Amino acid sequence: MPEHKTMEKVTIKDIAKKCGVAVSTVSRAMNNHPDINPETKAMIDRVMKECNYVPNNSARNLKRSDAKAIAVLVKGIGNTFFSQLVSGLEKECQKRGYSCILQNVEEQDNELDTALHIAKEKKLRGLVFLGGNFTHPKEKLDQLEVPFVLSTICTAGRETEGCAAVSVDDFKESYKMTDYLISLGHKDIAIITAPREDESIGKLRLLGYQKALEDHGIPYREELVSFMDMHEDRYSFQSGYRLTGKLLENTKFTALYATSDSLAIGACRALKERGISVPRDCSVAGFDGMDTGEYYIPSITTIRQPVEQIAKATAELLFDMIKGKEKAKQLIFDGELLKRESTAQNNTEN
């Protein structure tokens, strides 16, 4: 009667024993080493399959000097924008025969600590950071001994100075959008933006908005600015919805610039429920260029970030740095102003 116990843990030794060879031979077989008799290899492979042998990765990582792998640390998976970037990065890695490990970082966690751990554990050759404020002391950054690049993370700031980074110029793009709204005849332009404390892209987008107003001689008015809640889901439909509601109670405006597409969509819904038609009574603009905005009704005017280009450039820069062919540098891409249905000429009498 054939016993069918769950064979506790089958290791390389067990395989070796069963095959009547040494462990090193088995090791060579599974790592496709050149110095091995094809027949021996075939036989070992067969036995490994039969025994359902799964090599222990911890032991491998411990020994291996080097792993031909990078990791992408994402703060805020679920952000559609990042998902696209991740796919792009994975594709680029595949092309180069690298494996790409995706690591989620909780909002409250420190991405650098996570990075330090995973880099050691997996013997990574490089890292990509997506999202987060990334305010880390330089000395701690230095502990990361492999190259890394920030993607879509504020580069205009203090700590990240000298870090490799690729993104759009959030200040400039935000200026562009505000300028466009002004060119449509809008003067009372409300904005939904990151929490006051934000020191990242959120701040830059707000600054771009302010500068555009200033350049057109339009006074900046605090009551038109709505800051997201620190503790709420940022850049969410719900925030957009809620904050628009609050704005409508306190002030009047003919255009609303939401600093992300999801915020813009939430805003549209809030406006609609109050009988305010977009874009007839109020224009709405977003930021990012997410798919959702394209299919929304009305489709959302936005700044499209060139995700594919950013992903590609990020990967290229990282791999060049890994090869030592390139130093850390900052790459800025142009966003594209997508004029769609949610914005229109201001037709309010003054």
Next chain:
Amino acid sequence: MPEHKTMEKVTIKDIAKKCGVAVSTVSRAMNNHPDINPETKAMIDRVMKECNYVPNNSARNLKRSDAKAIAVLVKGIGNTFFSQLVSGLEKECQKRGYSCILQNVEEQDNELDTALHIAKEKKLRGLVFLGGNFTHPKEKLDQLEVPFVLSTICTAGRETEGCAAVSVDDFKESYKMTDYLISLGHKDIAIITAPREDESIGKLRLLGYQKALEDHGIPYREELVSFMDMHEDRYSFQSGYRLTGKLLENTKFTALYATSDSLAIGACRALKERGISVPRDCSVAGFDGMDTGEYYIPSITTIRQPVEQIAKATAELLFDMIKGKEKAKQLIFDGELLKRESTAQNNTEN
């Protein structure tokens, strides 16, 4: 002059040496073992910080028998629906002092192989699978020696029989939605569904649709059925948009049942661009209960899957199985029919 070289790799031994203690003492210090002099511990902790010591996880995993961690394997990160589930699961893990590892699985990869590897590597106590068809031979499933539960994966099928699973009854919920559309007076109800080859939730939803028609004496017509492309991004806005366009060329209908909210949104856009008003000229319904559908204009009638409940129940079941308090079993939750703006009474003359 204080040299500031990047100290290659600082290990537990280096710390021990610097502290003038044995490695085992250092180990105890960092693992908060009870048997250690507080002063010694404090001193060791200080030195570790000074040296920027990061313990090597591979070595730890290699030794550790046990890890108080589970992993969630997601096929198709970026699917908003999964993101919500993941957050829920993470919360439940935290409550119990478990850590929760998120693993992305590429569409073309085999989730079971990934599971086998990671379970061994990290000495996991349990697993959750999200997404995918999950057609694996039972013998291979048995190799997974820790408990696991499928969440939101078809349980009505052959291979997954006997697996722990929690989800809605896709057949029943789909029936419910179709029934609702019929009750609104619709007879020509088109459907957008998974590829013909699909053997998972997609198939069940189609079957529910067919049964509802049958029960109401409405003949099932192939020309009203649009199958997603096997190679296209499934359940995407784009698919919904494209397939609706094709349907409109070939046939007439007064209601369109898209088997996911994103498909429904794509469909709405396609209809709008052809001057067909939703819901006046055509009703549209989705499935899942995603946020986007709620904020869409018109908001999307849908079946809401009780994500929080599912997440909670999944975690509970898994942990009970880990404790040996529970055997694998299947939990079915009720979906909720959310009647929103995208559906209306059929007002077409016959």
Next chain:
DNA sequence: TTGTACGCGTTATCAG
């Protein structure tokens, strides 16, 4: 081409 033996960085089990 194959086998032997050592060590990777930790934790756990003993003695002390």
Next chain:
DNA sequence: CTGATAACGCGTACAA
């Protein structure tokens, strides 16, 4: 409370 020391599973010189 602390210190040796044996594993953990695998890769790899080196010898055969």
